[in-house]
Amino acid sequence: MALFKFSLLAAFLALNPGPAACDENTLTFTDIPYPIEIRLLPGAQVGAVLYETPFSGSLLKDYDTVLIQGEMPDPNVQLQVRIKNGSAVKVYDKSAIHRFPGGRFWAKYSIGRLTHEQLKIAVINAGVTNSHTFTIYEAEAFSAPGPKEPVSTDTAAGYQPDPGFYLPMEMPFTVVRRADWKALPPTQPYTQHLPRMFTLHHTQGHFPKDYAEAVQEMQFIQDYHQNGRGWIDIGYHFLIDPQGDIFEGRPINVVGAHVKNWNTGNVGISIMGNYHPPVSQQPTKETLYTFTEMGKYLKTTYNISVSSFYAHREIGPTDCPGDVLYALMPGLKDLIFKPAVTGPVAAVPLAPFPGGSPAPEFPALRQLLEYNK
Numbered sequence: 398m399a400l401f402k403f404s405l406l407a408a409f410l411a412l413n414p415g416p417a418a419c420d421e422n423t424l425t426f427t428d429i430p431y432p433i434e435i436r437l438l439p440g441a442q443v444g445a446v447l448y449e450t451p452f453s454g455s456l457l458k459d460y461d462t463v464l465i466q467g468e469m470p471d472p473n474v475q476l477q478v479r480i481k482n483g484s485a486v487k488v489y490d491k492s493a494i495h496r497f498p499g500g501r502f503w504a505k506y507s508i509g510r511l512t513h514e515q516l517k518i519a520v521i522n523a524g525v526t527n528s529h530t531f532t533i534y535e536a537e538a539f540s541a542p543g544p545k546e547p548v549s550t551d552t553a554a555g556y557q558p559d560p561g562f563y564l565p566m567e568m569p570f571t572v573v574r575r576a577d578w579k580a581l582p583p584t585q586p587y588t589q590h591l592p593r594m595f596t597l598h599h600t601q602g603h604f605p606k607d608y609a610e611a612v613q614e615m616q617f618i619q620d621y622h623q624n625g626r627g628w629i630d631i632g633y634h635f636l637i638d639p640q641g642d643i644f645e646g647r648p649i650n651v652v653g654a655h656v657k658n659w660n661t662g663n664v665g666i667s668i669m670g671n672y673h674p675p676v677s678q679q680p681t682k683e684t685l686y687t688f689t690e691m692g693k694y695l696k697t698t699y700n701i702s703v704s705s706f707y708a709h710r711e712i713g714p715t716d717c718p719g720d721v722l723y724a725l726m727p728g729l730k731d732l733i734f735k736p737a738v739t740g741p742v743a744a745v746p747l748a749p750f751p752g753g754s755p756a757p758e759f760p761a762l763r764q765l766l767e768y769n770k
Contacts, residue, residue: 424518429451432467437531443522446521447525463508464505464506465505465535466533466535466536468530468603469496473522476520481515482514497613497616501603501614503620507541573644581623583630584629597718597729598666598709598718599673602618604639611640615631634649639669641681655709657713672721673721689729692733706733708722
């Protein structure tokens, strides 16, 4: 029986190529977990090294590209990648860097050759003027063109996605559409699929404090995925912010880029924030309720069973969606797939609203409550 199950899994993987933001390319540094938070102070000489990681652990594959993303509140910071070169160290500081309002950034370094040498990241003073915390959410190394995804054979010139790829205009709850958060078009035509499963993720990054920050985070993630990773669009189909707003990412009826080898037929839903140690943020009750209603919609619309609802770590080599969210999977499955019961919903332990104040009545939450009657 075990051999039969393995054969089925191997066959499924062969039919589902694609990229993922998993741990296989992530750089690890001994005793330094992500996020790497570095307190920077003004006053150092320009060009001085403000922080330097140790050399990374051994890399499993050769690489020629290093990609880093995080938060850079002060733009007067420079990053360097330093790679072992025999007994010497070679410094790479020429990068493509995109910094968004608020400080979200990604930086991409081309090494120019394949190597498996260990590397370190250095933070350099370029004129820091204010005390602040510089954060690296993730750093990874891979071989260009990187974890690209298979694309449609249709031409990209003048491409207009089929309206049928998107959610219907009439929905039982509010969705922030791509046009509302000013999404860019895909760089290549989409590949159509039929949803038959869905997967829970976390972004392992910024925790937006309000709707405006969530919109900025959506724009950053799309740019990071398209121009940093080289994917045709944002990898997830939906993202949910701490206020419970559902953002439309990639159209639901096209292949995403969120679980390596498991993208075809798989709807990716990512919770904004970091729900893994040492950060271990707590999801708000608005986020959990919205995710539950999204799950109910997917279950009903696409006839998805409980066995086809996954946490990312169950089908990929990663800690995603973090220990905190993963611990809630049994309760989420009950809320989504078990018949409704009378009385207050209590299957999922709900975190208090940030700051301890009562949760305001967000429009999306009001509509969800109405739909749940």
